[in-house]
Each structure stands twice: as C-alpha cells, then as structure tokens.
Amino acid sequence: MRKTTLFLFALLAAGCASPPEADPPGEPAQEPFAAVEARSLLGKELAAVELSPEVRAERESRLEEARAAFEANPESADALIWVGRRTAYLGRYRDALAVFSGGIEQHPEDARLYRHRGHRHITLRQFDDAIRDLERAAALVAGRPDEIEPDGLPNARNQPTSTLQSNIWYHLGLAYYVSGNYEAALAAYRACLLVSKNPDMLSATTHWLYMTLHRLDRDDEAREALAPIHAEMDIIENHGYHRLLLMYKGELPAEELLAEIGADGDSIESASVAYGLANWLVEEGDSRGEPILETLARSPQWAAFGVIAAEADLARRVGS
Numbered sequence: 434m435r436k437t438t439l440f441l442f443a444l445l446a447a448g449c450a451s452p453p454e455a456d457p458p459g460e461p462a463q464e465p466f467a468a469v470e471a472r473s474l475l476g477k478e479l480a481a482v483e484l485s486p487e488v489r490a491e492r493e494s495r496l497e498e499a500r501a502a503f504e505a506n507p508e509s510a511d512a513l514i515w516v517g518r519r520t521a522y523l524g525r526y527r528d529a530l531a532v533f534s535g536g537i538e539q540h541p542e543d544a545r546l547y548r549h550r551g552h553r554h555i556t557l558r559q560f561d562d563a564i565r566d567l568e569r570a571a572a573l574v575a576g577r578p579d580e581i582e583p584d585g586l587p588n589a590r591n592q593p594t595s596t597l598q599s600n601i602w603y604h605l606g607l608a609y610y611v612s613g614n615y616e617a618a619l620a621a622y623r624a625c626l627l628v629s630k631n632p633d634m635l636s637a638t639t640h641w642l643y644m645t646l647h648r649l650d651r652d653d654e655a656r657e658a659l660a661p662i663h664a665e666m667d668i669i670e671n672h673g674y675h676r677l678l679l680m681y682k683g684e685l686p687a688e689e690l691l692a693e694i695g696a697d698g699d700s701i702e703s704a705s706v707a708y709g710l711a712n713w714l715v716e717e718g719d720s721r722g723e724p725i726l727e728t729l730a731r732s733p734q735w736a737a738f739g740v741i742a743a744e745a746d747l748a749r750r751v752g753s
Contacts, residue, residue, distance in 0.1 A: 534550065537550065730747055
C-alpha cells in the first residue's frame with residue numbers, strides 16, 4: 434500500500450502530466466499529453482478540448498483543492514476519486530485513468546473506483562477494459578444499498594440525479610451498446626431501470642433501452658418501455674433525452690429536434706440528442722440520419738456518449 438501511495442503522490446506532484454509507470458493493460462501506447470488523448474474508432478486523433486480561460490481556471494482551482502485534500506489524507510478513497518474526477522474535467526482522461534488505477538491498487542474493493550475508471554475507458558474507446566471494470570463494480574455493489582453519487586459539475590438545482598448503482602449499470606450498458614453486444618446492453622439497462630428513481634435517470638436509461646430494443650428488433654417492447662414517459666415530467670438536466678423519448682412516442686416532431694441541434698451547436702447535450710435523432714432517422718429509412726452521424730463523428734465534443742456511439746455505428750459499417 435505504501436508503494437501505491439507514493440505512486441499517487443508522484444502523480445500529484447507532477448500535476449498528473451503523464452503516468453510515471455507503464456500503461457495499464459489493454460491501453461494503446463500513449464502520445465504526450467496535449468498531442469493526442471485518444472483515437473476515434475475511425476482513426477482520428479483526439480486532442481483535449483480547448484476550454485475557455487474562465488472555465489479552465491475554475492477547474493484547475495478545483496483540482497488543486499482536490500490534490501490538497503488527498504495530500505492531507507492519502508488513505509482516503511473519496512479524496513483520491515475527486516483528484517481523478519477533477520483531472521478528467523480538464524480533458525486529461527489518460528491522467529485520470531492513471532489516478533483511478535493507482536486507487537484500485539490501494540482500495541481494490543471500492544466499487545466507485547472501477548465505476549469511474551470504467552467511464553474513462555469508454556471515453557478513451559477502450560470498451561473491453563470498460564466492461565471488465567464496470568462488471569467488477571456491479572459485482573461489488575450486488576446486494577448493497579444504493580447511494581447518491583455527488584456531482585462534480587452540478588446542475589442548475591445543485592441536485593444530484595444519479596446514484597452509484599445507476600451509474601454503474603448505465604455505463605456498462607453503454608459499453609456493451611457501443612461494442613455491438615445488444616443483448617448484454619439490454620440486460621444492463623433493465624438493471625439500471627431498477628435503480629433509476631427520478632425522472633432524469635428514468636429518461637436517460639429509457640432512451641438507451643429503447644434504442645437497444647430496436648437494435649434487437651423488439652419493437653413492441655420498445656414501445657412498452659415508453660409508457661412511463663410523459664410531457665410533464667420534472668426534468669432537471671436530461672432535457673434532451675426526455676425530448677427524444679417524446680419524439681419516439683410521436684408527441685414531438687423530428688423537425689423540432691433537427692432545428693434544436695442545429696442551433697445548439699457542439700454541446701454535450703446536443704451530441705446526445707443528435708445521436709438519438711440520427712439513429713431514429715436511419716432506422717426509419719430517412720436519408721437525413723446518416724449525415725448527422727458523420728457530422729457527429731467530427732465533433733470536437735468527442736467525449737460525449739453520442740459522439741462515441743456515432744463513431745461505433747459508422748466503424749461497424751466500414752468493417753462490414
């Protein structure tokens with residue numbers, strides 16, 4: 434444990450600029466930070482997204498606070514997790530991965546570390562590694578009470594909408610979905626529904642569940658999944674997913690969402706809405722869907738799940 438703690442201190446002292454040890458198993462060779470963070474599923478080099486000076490300064494300040502908290506209490510899994518999360522919010526996903534990996538050595542039974550490392554494996558397009566981590570996290574929380582997961586980037590009401598278990602199953606479902614394993618994704622999203630206790634998580638989970646059922650040609654079940662969704666739900670942050678679900682139900686025209694994604698630009702939520710809309714249009718045989726997928730694959734918001742899913746769809750078509 435002392436060796437691992439010293440390793441983490443070394444990362445902190447270096448500002449998490451680059452992992453001092455060899456890449457974790459399953460990772461590709463890494464280029465220096467600021468050159469390439471990852472490669473898309475279509476072979477495009479992906480560099481960290483440029484943040485505004487104000488946003489960068491605020492997030493760097495929060496990272497410094499997290500480092501100080503960890504240095505004051507290096508045995509704390511909570512403190513270590515926040516270092517990893519704050520590092521990722523700066524677009525330094527490989528460095529965040531190294532922090533979580535060191536934390537797992539120190540706290541091998543803490544499901545939160547596998548959950549967060551699994552998320553960043555998805556970001557870096559390392560889906561098999563993500564599945565292993567998230568399955569491990571699911572096993573560690575089996576039979577235990579769920580817990581609210583605090584937000585690192587709070588919503589407008591400063592009210593967390595997800596839990597540890599909902600995030601584990603949600604990300605595991607996504608890792609399976611983008612890998613093309615829709616049966617496993619379906620099982621994960623059904624498990625996620627059981628712990629999606631508020632309108633925001635219900636909307637997000639139902640969105641991916643609906644698309645997964647369609648991929649499996651289980652259209653009747655997909656329609657049944659929409660039954661709890663209605664226009665008056667009290668949505669705090671997942672407005673895009675909610676509006677997609679209303680479109681799936683026939684209560685919102687696709688043209689309205691097309692106009693929205695054009696006006697919204699390259700936000701994370703816009704990418705999520707654009708992917709859901711593009712996927713629906715393609716399945717409906719509408720020629721407007723494919724160009725949206727191609728535009729998404731070029732988006733600078735490459736960490737967005739909608740962008741990753743668009744890449745996965747296009748990559749499968751190239752490989753087929």
